Amino acid sequence: MKPCVSRKRGFTLIELLVVIAIIAILVALLLPAVQSAREAARRTECKNKLKQIGLALHNYHDTHSVYPPAALPSSDGLSWHVMILPQLDLEGLYTQFEFGAQAGGRYSSAVNLPLVQKDPVRAFLCPSGTKETADDVAANYTTHYYGIMGPTGTNATTGVAYSENTAGSHGGFSREGLFQIYLSKKERDILDGTSNTLVVGEDSWTARNGNPTRYRAWTRGGNVNDFMAPAKNLAQQINADYTTLFNDMSFGSNHPGGAHFLLGDGTVHFISENIDYNLYLGAGSIAGTENGSITSP
Amino acid sequence: MRAAAYSSIPFVLFTTLLTVSLAGCGGGDSGPPRLQIKGAITFDGQPIPAGTITFVPDASQGNQGPASNATIVNGAYTITAGSKGVVGGPNIARIAAFDGNARPEAELPLGELLFPEYEMEINVPTAGSSDPQTVDLNVPKDAARPQQKARRSASDDV
Numbered sequence: 001m002k003p004c005v006s007r008k009r010g011f012t013l014i015e016l017l018v019v020i021a022i023i024a025i026l027v028a029l030l031l032p033a034v035q036s037a038r039e040a041a042r043r044t045e046c047k048n049k050l051k052q053i054g055l056a057l058h059n060y061h062d063t064h065s066v067y068p069p070a071a072l073p074s075s076d077g078l079s080w081h082v083m084i085l086p087q088l089d090l091e092g093l094y095t096q097f098e099f100g101a102q103a104g105g106r107y108s109s110a111v112n113l114p115l116v117q118k119d120p121v122r123a124f125l126c127p128s129g130t131k132e133t134a135d136d137v138a139a140n141y142t143t144h145y146y147g148i149m150g151p152t153g154t155n156a157t158t159g160v161a162y163s164e165n166t167a168g169s170h171g172g173f174s175r176e177g178l179f180q181i182y183l184s185k186k187e188r189d190i191l192d193g194t195s196n197t198l199v200v201g202e203d204s205w206t207a208r209n210g211n212p213t214r215y216r217a218w219t220r221g222g223n224v225n226d227f228m229a230p231a232k233n234l235a236q237q238i239n240a241d242y243t244t245l246f247n248d249m250s251f252g253s254n255h256p257g258g259a260h261f262l263l264g265d266g267t268v269h270f271i272s273e274n275i276d277y278n279l280y281l282g283a284g285s286i287a288g289t290e291n292g293s294i295t296s297p
Numbered sequence: 298m299r300a301a302a303y304s305s306i307p308f309v310l311f312t313t314l315l316t317v318s319l320a321g322c323g324g325g326d327s328g329p330p331r332l333q334i335k336g337a338i339t340f341d342g343q344p345i346p347a348g349t350i351t352f353v354p355d356a357s358q359g360n361q362g363p364a365s366n367a368t369i370v371n372g373a374y375t376i377t378a379g380s381k382g383v384v385g386g387p388n389i390a391r392i393a394a395f396d397g398n399a400r401p402e403a404e405l406p407l408g409e410l411l412f413p414e415y416e417m418e419i420n421v422p423t424a425g426s427s428d429p430q431t432v433d434l435n436v437p438k439d440a441a442r443p444q445q446k447a448r449r450s451a452s453d454d455v
Contacts, residue, residue, distance in 0.1 A: 136404075153391070153416075156356030169410050210368070214404075227404060236351065237364040240381075244349045244368075245393060246404055274328055274380070277364035278356040 042127040043255045046202065047268045049123060053145055053200055054266040056087035063087075066184035070147050070231035071221025073182040074105040078112065079221045079230035080179060081124055081143055088123050097219075107219040116140050116217045124218050128254040129204030134215050143218035144204035145262075146251070147231030148284050150177025156278035157290040164233075167225035171233060171245030176285035178264070179231035181222050187264070191287035194264030196294060198283045201251040202259040203232065211241040214249060234284035239273040261294075269295055329362045331382025334421060334430040335375040338392070340411055341438040344372020346397035347407040350390055350434075352376070355418065358387035369394065378429075385423030391416050392436060412441040 060083065061067055068083040078097065085094035098104050098111040106112065117139045120132050124143035134140040151162050152174050163175040178185050178199050190197050207213055222228035228247050236242040236250035238259050243249050253259040258272045264286075271280070271294065282290030334352075338345050348369040354360040362384035367376040369392075376383050392415045395407035415436050422430060 153353060154357070154389070159357050166413060169405060171414075214406075236366055240364070240366050242349065242351075242366055244395075244407055274363050276361050277353055278361070 039128065039255070043260075043270075046126040046128060046204070046253070046255070047260055047270070049126065050145060050200060050202065050260050050262045050268045051266070052088060052123060053084070054262045054268065056084040057199070057262075058266055059087040060084050061187055066186050067178060069184045070149065070179035070181050070228060072099065072105060074100070074102070074221070075223050076106045076108060077221040078105065078107055078219055079143075080147055081121075081145075081218050081230060090121070090123065093121070107217055107221060112219060113140075116219045121218060126202060126204035126253065126260075129206065130254070131206045131213055131215060134217050135213055136216060140217035142215035143230070144202055144253075145200050146203050146249075147179030147200055148177045148198050149179055149181075149228065149231045149233050149247070150174030150286070151234040151281035151284040151288075152248070153235070153281060155285075155288050155290060156282060157288070162281070162285065162288070165225065168227065170227040171235065171247035173225075173228060173247065174233045174235075174284075176288060177231075177234075178286050181224055181228060181231075185286065189286055190264050192282075192285065192289065195267070196283060197264040197286055198234075198261045198294065199264050200262040201232070202253045202261065203249060203251050204259075205239065205241065205252040205254055209241045211243055214243045214246060234281055237273065237277055238271060238275065238280070263295070267295075329384045330423075331363075331365070331378055331380065332385050332421065332423070332430060333376060333378035334383050334432050335373070336432040336434060337373050338369055338434045338436070339372060340394055340436045340440070342435065345369050345392075345394040345411065345436070346371060348392065348394040348411075350374050350392050352383045352419070352421070353389045353391060354384050355387040355389050360384065360386040360388065375429075383421055385421045388419045388421050389416050390419045390434060392434070394436065412436070415440045 057067060068080040070080055072078045078099065082097055093115065096115055098109060120141040124145055125132055126144040129144045132141060134142045152164050152172065154161050164172050165175060166172040173181060187194065216229040220229040233248050235248035238250065239252035240250035241252065251259050258270050260268055261271050262268050279292045279294060282288055282292060283294035338350065349366055350369055351364055351366040353364045354362045365376055365381050365383050367374045394411040396409050396411060398408040399406055400408060417434065419432060421432065
């Protein structure tokens, strides 16, 4: 009895190994959780950025009684992003831009081009999107938030084709959305209801499935009957990784499973990549009288 | 007593592993099955060198679901199954065909459009969904005419 009591009891090798194995399993469990927590934080930040863009658009509408046009009327003019800078507390940057219908109003003019190359404008960049520069000129910073020109294809409720200017070889221009080239829309034009209409979407994915990104400078506008940089048609599924036709570039993100969209009422929703395509198209038009709601499909 | 403690360690370990492995289950996507389809695609009998094809569920015939797209390379296309596959049933295939001579300076990575984007109705069979379905398509010559988005039934052309 006595020697047994006095003997100091240690741990056997097996016990130690088992403890180490358990700790290893717990750490292995924890690491992905930490990573997904980081992604969740980035996702929330992205959502907030779109929310701020929504507030800026509403403040712009309060001031000017219209929403900004997708692009100013000049070949390669300035984008709607530039026009809402004062509403995003970036008045200082806004006043440095040169506007006008002539060559001076181009995004690539001697005054305007350096402004897109100096610093990225974080208000227009999703933290999960790792590519922050344009694909044509690497010195230019880009944006991850694009206006919605409207759907292309057929209205599922009425059976009528969506109105579209099919001129040019970059996918055409839908006439059904809030952001139109050289043309401002008002809130009263959103007859489908602001809480049913997609206004701005996220396009922050990086090259995947063999499809490169085609980002352009965030200040770049469009050219009538040709191309449109700061706004896109709804012509592909979310996360379709599609960039062949420039104006039909698919919305999508590096957040798992979908992308953020700003609605006309200022709310931001995460829309699944598996959403019914015709419901998605219907939400992109401002006055298509489609059935169904994008927020409660 | 001590023997019982030893045997409980593997038991605890086993229970932990079981809990962990079960925690990953559940969830999963609901929705229509997504099929893998492939096929040849021609324009007036000639293979389309480059382009894209998009399958959109035809709402006018009651079909619902996500759209999916594929790249056309040398007259053939493949849509893989899984999360990006095609929803079976009536679909509208939208085809953008290019000549394949890339012109980056004009922002045309696949070259000039051979004809305006063309839409045709396709019925994707849902039977045997595990196998890749073969759906061959031919875009008729009159697609090059300026009338936009003319819709045709596949049976008229193939």
